Amino acid sequence: MTQNAPGQSPSQYQLLKQRRFAPFFWTQFLGAMNDNIFKIAFTSLVTYHTALFAGVDGKTAAFLISAIFIVPFVLFSATSGQIADKWEKSRLIRLVKTLEIGIMLLGTAGFYWHSAPLLYTGTFLMGLHSTLFGPVKYAYLPQHLNQRELVGGNGMVEMGTFVAILIGTIAGGEIAGLGEPGLLAIGGVCLSVALAGRVASHWIPESAAAQADLRINWNPFSETWRNLALARESRVVFTGLLGISWLWFLGATFLTAFFNFGKDVLSADQNVVTLMLAMFSIGIGIGSLLCERLSGGRVEVGLVPFGSIGMTVFAMDLYFASHHLSVLAHLQGVTEFLGRGVHWRILVDLFLLAMFGGFYSVPLYALIQSRCAPTHRARIIAANNILNALFMIASALMAMALTHAGFSIPEIFLVTGLLNAAVAIYIYLLVPEFLIRFVMWLLLHTVYRIRVTGAERVPDEGACLFVCNHVSFVDAVVIGATIRRPVRFVMDHRIFRIPLLAWFFRTVKAIPIAPAHEDADTLAQAYDQIAQALQAGEIVCVFAEGRLTDTGQMQPFRRGVERILSRSPVPVLPMALRGLWGSFFSRKDGAAMTRPFRRGLLNRLELVIGDPVSAADATPEHLREQVLALRGPWPC
Incomplete structure (x- = not known):
C-alpha cells in the first residue's frame, strides 16, 4: 500500500x-x-x-x-x-x-x-x-x-x-x-x-x-x-x-x-x-x-x-x-x-x-x-x-x-x-x-492491491465528511481499511437486513438510511446520527449517488449532502475509487457476486483523495465534478 x-x-x-x-x-x-x-x-x-x-x-x-x-x-x-x-x-x-x-x-x-x-x-x-x-x-x-x-x-x-x-x-x-x-x-x-x-x-x-x-x-x-x-x-x-x-x-x-x-x-x-x-x-x-x-x-x-x-x-x-x-x-x-x-x-x-x-x-x-x-x-x-x-x-x-x-x-x-x-x-x-x-x-492483501493518493489530506483529528463514488459492495471496506481513522459509513437500510452484513456494518457503527417514501423515521434518525457523529469530531462517509452504479457511470449526486452540511458545516473531502468496476463485487454484466474470480486475484485499486471543500462551496453539482475529476477516464 x-x-x-x-x-x-x-x-x-x-x-x-x-x-x-x-x-x-x-x-x-x-x-x-x-x-x-x-x-x-x-x-x-x-x-x-x-x-x-x-x-x-x-x-x-x-x-x-x-x-x-x-x-x-x-x-x-x-x-x-x-x-x-x-x-x-x-x-x-x-x-x-x-x-x-x-x-x-x-x-x-x-x-x-x-x-x-x-x-x-x-x-x-x-x-x-x-x-x-x-x-x-x-x-x-x-x-x-x-x-x-x-x-x-x-x-x-x-x-x-x-x-x-x-x-x-x-x-x-x-x-x-x-x-x-x-x-x-x-x-x-x-x-x-x-x-x-x-x-x-x-x-x-x-x-x-x-x-x-x-x-x-x-x-x-x-x-x-x-x-x-x-x-x-x-x-x-x-x-x-x-x-x-x-x-x-x-x-x-x-x-x-x-x-x-x-x-x-x-x-x-x-x-x-x-x-x-x-x-x-x-x-x-x-x-x-x-x-x-x-x-x-x-x-x-x-x-x-x-x-x-x-x-x-x-x-x-x-x-x-x-x-x-x-x-x-x-x-x-x-x-x-x-x-x-x-x-x-x-x-x-x-x-x-x-x-x-x-x-x-x-x-x-x-x-x-x-x-x-x-x-x-x-x-x-x-x-x-x-x-x-x-x-x-x-x-x-x-x-x-x-x-x-x-x-x-x-x-x-x-x-x-x-x-x-x-x-x-x-x-x-x-x-x-x-x-x-x-x-x-x-481483503486488501489477498484479493486487492491498493494505492492511496492524497492520504495526507485526511485530518488527524476533527470532524470531516467524505463524499465518494459508489462502484461496488466493498467500497466501504476498501475505504475503511485504507483510512487511518475510524470512518462512519451511511449505508442503505436494506443492507442491515442481511444477517452477516448487518453484523459487520453495525460493528463498524454504520448509519442506516432510507428514502423518505420508504421509511421517513429511519431517514430522520440517520440525519440525527450523522449530526451527532460530526459534532463528536468523527469522520462520516456518504455515497452521494444514493445507490450502486449499474453502468459504471457516475449518477447525479443527491441533495442529502446539503442537508447534512446545513446542520454540521464541516470540511468535505471528495474522493474517488478506481479499479473496482468489473470486479466480483460490482454489477458489471449483471448481478454482483455471481462470477467468482471475474478478474483473477490481486486486482489493483486506487483511492484518490482530493483537496478539502468548504461547507459553503459543497453543492452536489460541485462535489460531483470534483469526484469525476479524481476518478479519471471511464471505465475505471
Whole structure:
C-alpha cells in the first residue's frame, strides 16, 4: 500500500538519525540488553553450574528468577506511572539509569562472592528499574512522534528491544558458559553497559510533564486499583492492555521453559539454548519491523488477529515437533544439534511463533498510545505493566502446576497454544473491531492491491465528511481499511437486513438510511446520527449517488449532502475509487457476486483523495465534478 504523507519519515530507520528518537532508542536498547545479560547469565549458571551457589535448586531456579524480576511490576507500577506523568521525562530517565549503575555494582558483588541472595536482590532491583522505565518509555514516543510515525517508532523500539535481548542472551549465555572463571566478567560487562546507557540518556531531549500538578498517591494498592479503573474507561484500550498482557503470559511461558526444554527434552547444552533464544528474539524483531510495511504506516489492529493465528499454529507445531524426541545420554552442542532435520523444524517454529508475536504486539502498543488521553497516558502504561506482571506470575504458576502434574515441556507448549486460541476468540468477540479490521486488511492483501493518493489530506483529528463514488459492495471496506481513522459509513437500510452484513456494518457503527417514501423515521434518525457523529469530531462517509452504479457511470449526486452540511458545516473531502468496476463485487454484466474470480486475484485499486471543500462551496453539482475529476477516464 502506498500513501503520500508529507511530514512522514521516508523510512522508520530515519528516526535513528534524529535526536528526538536516537538517544532514547539507545538508552532503552542498552537497558534491555543489560537486563538479559544479568538474568540469562544468572539463570544459565544456576541451571548448568548449580554447585556454584549453595542451597539453589536448579530445576526451579529459572521460574523463581522470573517471578522475582516481575514482582516490582505488581508492587510499584502504579506509583511509577504517576511519577512519569508528573515529572519531566528526560530527567526521570537519567535518574533511572543512574540507579541501574548502583544495581550492577551490587550484582557484580553477588557474582564475585557466589551469593545467590545478593543476585536475587539484584534481580528484584533490575525489575524495579524496568518498572520505573516502562511508563516513561511508552509515554515518551507519542510526545515526539506524529501519528504517521507512531507504528514505525514502536516497531523500531520493539525490534531494538528484542535485538538487545538477543545480544544480552548470547553474551550472558557465553560468559556463563565459562563457569566460575566468568563470574567477575559478567559483573564487569553489566556495569559497563549500565554506564553506556547513562551516557546515552544525557542527549534525550526534554519532554514536558503531562500533568505537573498531579498529587502522587504513594499507596500502591489503592493506586493500582485506580489505574486499572482508569484503563477500563475505554473498552478498546483495556482490551488492548489485556491482549498485550496475554502475549507476556505466552512469551514468559516459552522463554522461562527454554533452559529445561533444551536440557531435558532436546538433550542440548546451553549454547543450543542461546541459539533458540536468538531465533526467538530475531523473529519478534523482524515481525515488529514488518508491521510498518504491512500496516502502511497506520495503527492497524487488523494485524492482531493475524498474529494470534500464527502464534497458535506454531506453538502447537512446536509440540508435534518435539514431544516424541528421545533423551540422549549426553548434551548436544550446536553443530550436532543442527545435524538433525527435526531440530531445524523446532528453530523455524520458534522463529515464526515470535515473528507473529511481533505482528500481534506492535499494533496493540500503538493503539493504546494513540487512544489514551495524554494527561494520563503513563498511568495507562503503568496499568499495562501491572497486568503484564500478573499474567507473567500466572504463567509461572501454571507452568509449575503443570510440571508437578506430570506435563512435559512440549505438552506445556501445546496447552499454551490452545489457550492462546481460546483467549483470541474471547478478545475478538469482546471487541469485534479487531476482527473487522483483520477481514479488511486480509481483503486488501489477498484479493486487492491498493494505492492511496492524497492520504495526507485526511485530518488527524476533527470532524470531516467524505463524499465518494459508489462502484461496488466493498467500497466501504476498501475505504475503511485504507483510512487511518475510524470512518462512519451511511449505508442503505436494506443492507442491515442481511444477517452477516448487518453484523459487520453495525460493528463498524454504520448509519442506516432510507428514502423518505420508504421509511421517513429511519431517514430522520440517520440525519440525527450523522449530526451527532460530526459534532463528536468523527469522520462520516456518504455515497452521494444514493445507490450502486449499474453502468459504471457516475449518477447525479443527491441533495442529502446539503442537508447534512446545513446542520454540521464541516470540511468535505471528495474522493474517488478506481479499479473496482468489473470486479466480483460490482454489477458489471449483471448481478454482483455471481462470477467468482471475474478478474483473477490481486486486482489493483486506487483511492484518490482530493483537496478539502468548504461547507459553503459543497453543492452536489460541485462535489460531483470534483469526484469525476479524481476518478479519471471511464471505465475505471
